[in-house]
Amino acid sequence: MNIIFRRRVVNSLVLGLSGLAAAFGLFMLTWILGDVAIKGAGAINWQFFTELPAPPGMEGGGLANAIVGTLLMTGTAALIAVPFGVLAGTYLAEFGYNTVLGRIARFISDILVSAPSIVIGVFVYLVMVKPMHNFSGWAGACSLAIIMLPVVSRTTEEMLKLVAPEMREAALALGAPYWKMMTGVIYRAASTGIFTGVILAVARVAGETAPLLFTALNSPYWMHSMNEPMANLTVVLFNYAMSPYDDWHRLAWGAALLITMAVLVLNILTRLLLSRKRRTS
Amino acid sequence: MNDSKQNLWGDLVFRGLTATFAAGIALLFIALLAELWHESRPAIDQFGFSFLTSHEWNPVTVKFGALIPIVGTLVSTILALLFAVPLSLGIALFLAELAPHWLRAPFGTAIELLAAIPSIVYGMWGLFVLSPLLADHVQPWLQKFSGGLPFFAGPTMGIGMLTAGLVLTLMIIPFIASVSRDVFLMVPTHLKEAAYGMGCTTWEVVRDIMIPYGKKGIAGAVFLGMGRALGETMAVTFVIGNAYHLSWSLFAPGNSIASTLANEFTEADGTVYLASLIELGLVLFLITFIVLGLAQIWLRKGQSGGGR
Numbered sequence: 001m002n003i004i005f006r007r008r009v010v011n012s013l014v015l016g017l018s019g020l021a022a023a024f025g026l027f028m029l030t031w032i033l034g035d036v037a038i039k040g041a042g043a044i045n046w047q048f049f050t051e052l053p054a055p056p057g058m059e060g061g062g063l064a065n066a067i068v069g070t071l072l073m074t075g076t077a078a079l080i081a082v083p084f085g086v087l088a089g090t091y092l093a094e095f096g097y098n099t100v101l102g103r104i105a106r107f108i109s110d111i112l113v114s115a116p117s118i119v120i121g122v123f124v125y126l127v128m129v130k131p132m133h134n135f136s137g138w139a140g141a142c143s144l145a146i147i148m149l150p151v152v153s154r155t156t157e158e159m160l161k162l163v164a165p166e167m168r169e170a171a172l173a174l175g176a177p178y179w180k181m182m183t184g185v186i187y188r189a190a191s192t193g194i195f196t197g198v199i200l201a202v203a204r205v206a207g208e209t210a211p212l213l214f215t216a217l218n219s220p221y222w223m224h225s226m227n228e229p230m231a232n233l234t235v236v237l238f239n240y241a242m243s244p245y246d247d248w249h250r251l252a253w254g255a256a257l258l259i260t261m262a263v264l265v266l267n268i269l270t271r272l273l274l275s276r277k278r279r280t281s
Numbered sequence: 282m283n284d285s286k287q288n289l290w291g292d293l294v295f296r297g298l299t300a301t302f303a304a305g306i307a308l309l310f311i312a313l314l315a316e317l318w319h320e321s322r323p324a325i326d327q328f329g330f331s332f333l334t335s336h337e338w339n340p341v342t343v344k345f346g347a348l349i350p351i352v353g354t355l356v357s358t359i360l361a362l363l364f365a366v367p368l369s370l371g372i373a374l375f376l377a378e379l380a381p382h383w384l385r386a387p388f389g390t391a392i393e394l395l396a397a398i399p400s401i402v403y404g405m406w407g408l409f410v411l412s413p414l415l416a417d418h419v420q421p422w423l424q425k426f427s428g429g430l431p432f433f434a435g436p437t438m439g440i441g442m443l444t445a446g447l448v449l450t451l452m453i454i455p456f457i458a459s460v461s462r463d464v465f466l467m468v469p470t471h472l473k474e475a476a477y478g479m480g481c482t483t484w485e486v487v488r489d490i491m492i493p494y495g496k497k498g499i500a501g502a503v504f505l506g507m508g509r510a511l512g513e514t515m516a517v518t519f520v521i522g523n524a525y526h527l528s529w530s531l532f533a534p535g536n537s538i539a540s541t542l543a544n545e546f547t548e549a550d551g552t553v554y555l556a557s558l559i560e561l562g563l564v565l566f567l568i569t570f571i572v573l574g575l576a577q578i579w580l581r582k583g584q585s586g587g588g589r
Contacts, residue, residue, distance in 0.1 A: 011482035015379060021371025022380070025392050025458070028451055032398060032406050039409075088306050091299035105303040108310045111573045114505065115566070116512025118539050122546065122562045123313045126320050146309065153306065177288035179295035207399020210514035210539070214546050234401050238515065241405045249409075256402045267397040271390060 033260070040257025043250045053220050053236070056245055063255055065222050066231040072223070073137055073216060073232060074206055077144035082198055085149050089156025090182065106157075109150035120146050121211035129215060137223060137230035140216025147208060148201040155197025159190040196273045203266035207259050209234035233259055314566070321560035323552050332560060338525050338541075340549075345557035347564060349525050353442065353535040354565070357517060358510040360446025360531070361453055366503055368450070369457035374487060376458070377465035389462065396455035404519030407448040412439030412520055415447075420532055431529040438522070443531040445521040449513060453506035460505060460580070464498030465491055501579035508573040512565060514539035538565040 047062045054061025088105065096102020124143040129135055163186050171181040187194070217229040218236060233255045240252035324332060328345060335346025376389050416439030427433045468491045476486045492499065522534020523544055538561050549555040 007482050007485070011484040014484040014487075018371040018374045018379060021368045022375035022388065022392075024368065025372050025395065025454060026388070029391055029395050032403070032451075035406060035410055036402060084302055084305065087299045087302035091296075091303035095296055095299065096303060101300060101303055101307070105306045107574070107577060108307055110577045111570060112306070112310065114508050114512075114569070114573050114576075116514065116539060116569055118512070118514040118542050119317070119562045119566045120313070122542065122559060123316055125546070126316050126559070127312075149306065149309075153303075178292045180288075180291070182295065203397065207401065209399070209401045210543060213543055217547070234399070234515075237401055237405065238518075241408065241519070252405065256405055259399055260402050263397050263399060264394060267394060268390075 033264075036253070036257050036260050039250075039253040040255075040260075043254025044257065048251070048254055052222065053231075053251075054247075056243070056248070059247060061247075061251070063231075063233065063236055063251060065219070066233045066236045066255070067258070069137065069216070069219075069223060069230040069232040070206070070234070072226070073141045073144060073212075073230060074202060076137070076141035076226070077148055077205060078198065078202055080141065080145040081148035081152055081201065084145075085152025085197075085201070086156050086194060088149075089153040090160065092153065092157040093160035094182070106154075109154050112146075112150040113154065116210075117143075117147055117208055118210035118213070121214050124211065125214040134227070135215060135217035135229040137216055137226035137228065140212045140230060140232065141226070143211035143215045144205040144208060147205050147211060151201040151204055152197050155200060156190075156194050159193030159197065160186060162193060163189045192273055192277050196270045196277075199266050199273075200270050203263050203270070206266070207234060207263050209238055213238075314563075317559055317563040317566060321556050321563050324556035324560045327553055328557075332557070333564070336525075336527060340551075340554050343551065343553050345553070347538070347557075347561055349527060350536050350538040350541045350561060351564065352527060353445075353521065354511055354537040354539070354568075356442055356531075356535070357445040357449055357521065357537055358507060360442065361449035361510045362503065362507060364447070364450040365453045365457055365506060369454050369502075369506070370461055370499070372454065372458040373461035373465055376462045378483065378487070378491075389459065392455050393459050394455075395451065396459075399515075400452065400513060401515040401519075403448050403452055404516040407444060407516060407520040408440070411447065412444050415439045415444055432531050435528070435530045435532050437532055438534070440520050440522045441530075441532050441534045442521065445517045445535075445537070446531070448516045448520055449510045452513060452516060453509050456509055457502045457506040460502035461495070461499050464495035464502065467498070468494045497579045497582045501576045504572050504576035504579065508569050508576060511572060512539060512569045514543050518543045538562070 047060055049062060049067065050064050051060070051062035052065055053063060088109075092102055092106055092109075096105065120143050124139050124146070128139040128142060132139075167185055167189055168181060171185045172178075176184065212232055212235050216232055216235065218239060219229045219231045221231075223230050237252050237255040237259070240248040240255070243249070324345065328335070332345065332347055333351065334348055335344070336348040337344045337346045338349060339345070372392060376385055376392070380388055416437050420433070420437035420439070420443075423433045424437065472490055472494065473486055476490050481489070517537050518540040521537055521540050523536055523540060524534040525536060526533070528535070542558055542562055542565075546555075546558050549558055
């Protein structure tokens with residue numbers, strides 16, 4: 001009797017702790033998001049989206065150039081990483097299941113997904129910024145592209161593998177060559193999934209700061225080309241939050257709210273896309 | 282005839298093209314290592330092995346040793362794992378076994394969204410919200426009741442190793458929790474039901490069936506979280522305090538490899554200074570490569586075979 005009672009007590013205790021851990025996770029999420037929303041909402045106004053940053057100590061000013069810079073660099077990074085990643089992912093799914101190259105590329109992709117992004121910033125500094133003698137939007141875009149690449153290639157691989165084998169057989173039975181089957185049938189069937197991977201990759205880099213610190217740097221002005229240092233939301237957030245000015249802190253919270261919202265919306269969008277795909281296929 | 286020849290070429294070109302880009306990923310990785318190695322040569326030549334054991338980091342006298350950032354990286358990561366592993370396993374257990382079915386998907390999404398919050402937002406929140414709270418309430422209390430343990434000595438500033446560890450905890454929970462949940466869900470139902478049928482309590486099923494069955498996957502999840510914590514930059518830079526001294530106290534400010542890079546890289550003048558920072562990056566990359574590599578190997582094994 002005694003031992004059964006003890007087992008029950010231990011059981012309830014552990015299950016209670018597990019529930020508490022889960023409640024703690026949810027609590028932290030709402031706490032952080034709530035703080036960001038409350039403190040950030042005060043900074044979001046028309047000026048925030050339309051004006052250049054004000055000099056230190058001056059009232060007002062916005063982050064218009066940083067918003068454009070982030071969009072430009074993230075977009076450029078996607079243009080570089082998506083074709084590269086989709087083709088690499090195609091090899092992993094179609095030809096490289098068990099080849100040496102396939103195994104190595106898959107292993108390295110999985111490691112690069114979690115690799116420290118600041119080291120990628122250092123690498124791009126060494127191969128682009130140092131030889132060209134200036135910080136640039138291109139360098140920022142390239143380091144973001146390196147971070148996106150493994151995300152795109154691995155999701156492409158997973159999504160291609162999900163395409164029903166009957167589709168391949170049908171295309172091949174009609175006499176289509178392999179490349180035509182891929183471009184005409186398989187890519188189309190997997191397009192939602194691949195698109196999801198791209199959004200996921202964009203969401204992954206939209207909040208990245210570390211790889212931009214030594215590549216895009218920052219700038220208080222409008223950009224004229226991608227060849228010059230480029231303002232971006234995350235580095236501005238970093239500089240402003242570390243500054244002693246209250247007004248800059250306020251803007252930093254605004255930037256934090258904007259980035260967090262964007263990333264959360266993209267993440268939820270990928271989930272919706274995936275769940276709808278699962279239901280239809 | 283001509284047509285099929287064309288198709289043959291088309292297939293070869295297609296295969297070659299995709300293989301080139303897959304090889305591109307591997308080449309990128311090799312280029313990264315080679316470039317970091319090549320550019321850190323001035324520091325490697327000058328300091329040799331003592332770079333890893335010296336605690337001096339002085340741009341004025343051009344003497345650089347990585348001991349303090351390395352220790353800071355390891356201590357903050359270990360602290361984070363101490364808090365995050367039990368919490369994450371609790372969450373995983375809740376999501377896989379305890380929660381009512383209608384709650385599992387939304388709750389799982391909520392936990393995974395913790396991973397979506399950008400690291401710089403964690404850092405900012407840690408600096409402006411968490412660290413004042415720690416400085417005013419938690420740290421004085423710890424000092425009072427710990428009876429003068431060296432870990433809780435010194436001024437209670439709110440920023441330092443402990444705060445860095447706590448922020449990292451929040452950041453790696455979603456990774457460890459969601460991977461371990463998937464590991465728990467892969468345990469075959471008949472194994473669990475057999476144990477329940479013998480009269481085991483839920484905890485006993487977890488302890489004796491699910492954890493032993495998924496131990497490789499769980500180890501992989503923990504190492505994945507560890508790899509994330511080791512290389513995390515922005516969140517740590519905000520709250521670790523950026524000071525070069527070793528201390529037993531978790532309240533004392535310190536430095537991690539990533540925060541050193543973030544703070545000093547653009548200001549580094551002189552070849553040896555820059556090379557030392559690059560060597561720090563190389564050290565960090567190698568450590569995370571090993572940790573994440575182990576995580577991948579265990580996760581694959583956990584997925585393919587399972588069991589012992």
